[in-house]
Amino acid sequence: MMIPDAFPEAWRFCLVKEAGETLVGQQRSPETTSGPADDLRHYLRVANVRDDALDLQDLAEMSFDSAARERYRLVDGDILLCEGQSRELVGRAAMYRSEPDELYFQNTLIRFRAHREILPEFALLVFRAYQHAGVFAEIAKATTNIAHLGLRRFQELPFPLPPRITQEAIVDCARDIQSSIDDALTAMSNIIDRAIGLPGKARDLLILEGAELGEPGKVDPNAQVTWRQAADVVAEDSPIVYGILQPGPDIDDGSGIPYVRGQDLQDGFILQDQLRKTSQSIAQRYERSSLLPGDVLLGIIRSLRVAVVPQELGGANITQGTARIRPSAHVDSDYLAHWLSSSAAQGWLRSRLRGIDMPGLNLRDVRQLPVPVRDLSTQRQIAEALNEVTAAQQSVLRDAQSATGQLQGLERELTGSCAFGEMARWITRRTAGDESESLSSLILTKVKETAAKQRNKPASRSRRQSSKNRSKRISLKSSTTPEEILAVLQEASGPLDPEHLFRQLSLADSAVDSFYAALRELKQLRRLEVARPNDTDVKISVAE
Incomplete structure (x- = not known):
């Protein structure tokens, strides 16, 4: 966790609750979701708060009465942090910059409104550095799959107080660095997006040659293509099947039989290093789904990934989340795999997914998938060309993803360095110099005085009434309808x-x-x- 000793020596520090006002947003409840239409207002939730950016494309609405509007309305410079999020993202922060003009926030967010001696941009930089360094993740309390920052835990964190002139210089420097990193990340993102879509387009172009997806039984004499169902392009003694229902515990004594799950298929390959093994007795009961080199595998639960079984996995098996398609002697394995991965085939299969939490395909749908069949030599020529395309695409993706990871790591390092690390120390010497300690102490005094006044301020009538009615607050429900x-x-x-x-x-x-x-x-x-x-x-x- 970040400790005061990590701050520049000349700086003073206070607690977050002294550095500014903190508040959790309004909770959704039957009262706020069914209130008067005149009280409906747009509000921010976790989905709208990105790292250093607000996503304003999908704003939800709920009812804010006059008192709630006064309490929860955002003003320019307010910082919003994700109170509930996955552990690595909890505390993700962004600033509201007066757009749109009227906006509120939900209780999944914490609002921080900086003390007048603290630049909001500097406070945002500090909180982003905390999130990147894992400070928020360390203090968060986790439930089943969501970590909660907690208002009180957030309030008790230390907050650095450099001189105002130093804050301004730090913010200027950090913004220049961030702008350059953002430009580079955008360029890498564009490259990745284009590269991801390239193989699907290439497959459609080379396999379909501009034609539409055909019906089984249809013959296209111009393209010399016969359309067949997937069930009709497999070996006669090997129908399309899925595999083991319950593979049991992983057998690691050397006697186990490897089996392939949907998550083991990636980018046209099987991730052999992560394969689990089942017992020989279970594998024998599911011998009908055992694998041969050249078999084509299709994920049928959630992901529709495709891969060809390599030589070394002959005799392995699959689970119920994977379908085995063993091509006949008239169909090339790579060609069939490329067709299953094409945009046309993937769209056809995806339209037949069933279920919400675990969407899946029935084998009946897989067997009915239209497959364009050409003569074997043409299939192999197309497959070889597509293998070259996908190999080039994978190389581009690896380089772009590696560059993205390096840029993101650099962003994390520089955010912390500017907020209170080496860069902050250098800027402090260049701006405040020998007066850094006294100027920082002056800010600390003002912050402490303001915090003391707030603590000693008599509670307003509305606040006393709110305290009396705390028992009426809506708690989390244990079921729904x-x-x-x-x-x-x-x-x-x-x-x-x-x-x-x-x-x-x-x-x-x-x-x-x-x-x-x-x-x-x-x-x-x-x-x-x-x-x-x-x-x-x-x-x-x-x-x-």
Whole structure:
């Protein structure tokens, strides 16, 4: 954890609660979600707070009465930190900069409003440095899958107090550095986005040659293509199957049989180093799904990844989350794998995914997938060309992802260095010099005086009334109903992912089973629409 000894020697420090006002936002409840229409206001939640940036594209609404508007309205320079988030992201911070003009915040966020002697930009830099260095992660308390920063724990952290002239110089320096890093990260992101989409487009171009996806039985004489179902392009004695239902504990005594799960498929390859092993007796019971070199594997739970079985995995097996497709002598393994990975085939398969929390394919759908079949020599020529494309793409991706990781590491290091590290020490000497200690002490005195006045300030009538009524605050619920889920979705400004929907319902962790049971019931009743923009994300909305 960050300790005062890590701050420049000439600086003084106080506690976060003395450096500024801290406040947790308004909680969603039946009262705030069903209040008068005139009280509806846009507000920020965790999904809107990125590192050093607010995402204002998807603002939700809830009711803020006049007292709540006065209490929770943001002003220019307010800093928002994620109170509840995954441990590595908890405390992620960004600043509100007066856009839009009227905006509020939810109780999943903590607002920090800096003391007049502290530049808000400097405070943001300090909090970003804390988050990058793991200070917030260290003090956070974790539930099942979310870590909570906690207002009181946040308030008790030390906060550095450099002279004002030093704060201004630090902010200018940090912004110049951040701008250069942001430009470089944007360039790397653009390269990665284009590289990711390249193989799918190349597969569509070389395999389909501009034609549409055909129906099984259709013959295209111009392209010399016959469309067949996937079930008709496999070896006669090897139908499309999935594998072991319960592989049991991992066998690590050298006698185990390796098996492939959906998560073991990546970028067209099988991650052999992470394969688990099942017992020989279980593998024998599922001999029908054992593997041969050249078999094509397709993930059928959540991800639709594809890979070809290499020589060294002959005799291995698969799980129920993976389908084995053994091409006949008339179909090339690489060609079939490229077709399964094409944008056209992936879109066809993705449209048939079923389920919300664990979307999957039925083998019936896999068997019905249209496959364009050419003569074997043409298949191999196309596969060789696509192998070259994917190899080049992987090289570009590795380089761009490596550069991105280095830039992000540099960003973390420089954020801490500017906030209170070596860069801060150098700037302190260049700006305040010998007066650094006295100027920092002066700020500390002013901060302490203001904090003391706030502590001694008589509680207002509204605050006393609020204290008396604390027992009426809404607590997290242990269960939910389909009707409550529909009500939240109907009030949302757009589709919600399951985790966001769970938070909007103000549910405790123990309500997970009830939550997903209600989702399944609504899905069966066709009251929900489920969209999957990619292999991992799920967006839920009310069916029209």
